[in-house]
Amino acid sequence: MFEQLAETGQRPKAMVVACVDSRVDPAVIFDAAPGQLVTVRNVANLVPPYAPDAASHGTSAALEFGVQVLEVTDLVVLGHGQCGGVHALLQGAPIIAGDFVGQWMSIAEPARVRAMRCESVEHRQRCCEEEVVKVSLTNLMTFPWIAERVARGVLRLHGAWFAIRTGELLVLQDGCFRAMATNAK
């Protein structure tokens, strides 16, 4: 398989923005073989707003490569349950991860504000995980070459949320995360 991939090059159709959480592996969740998924993973599956300045933007560079060079047709933001990044956002980043995590998670501040309206702490975490996916999708549309492709109908954006404990995968439809329709009939 790898010999063939080396020979023919990669032509993946989908890209996933996922969390660094070791339990949330997009290739495992989507049952994808090498060559099928472009993956960028960072703390809490965040997409920063488009900012072509002098700073080093790892996630934005990966998006540029996946969208502009590989021309993927589907782009998924995959959130998940028990997300430590989201926990840090809600509780304040732990001191040992104070150099970068807090600043990085500030991208998701709109999600935190919306989640704080939830009364129970447990629901707040889940709500914030879902809102983070929505923030990332909103930020994706600030990239001009993504917005342009979406408008042309050659790129589709998707939101999803994975429950580690049950293996359930919810898909964002009309503003709500719902169970995915299965192939079972």
Ligand SMILES: [Zn+2]
């Ligand atoms: Zn996470």
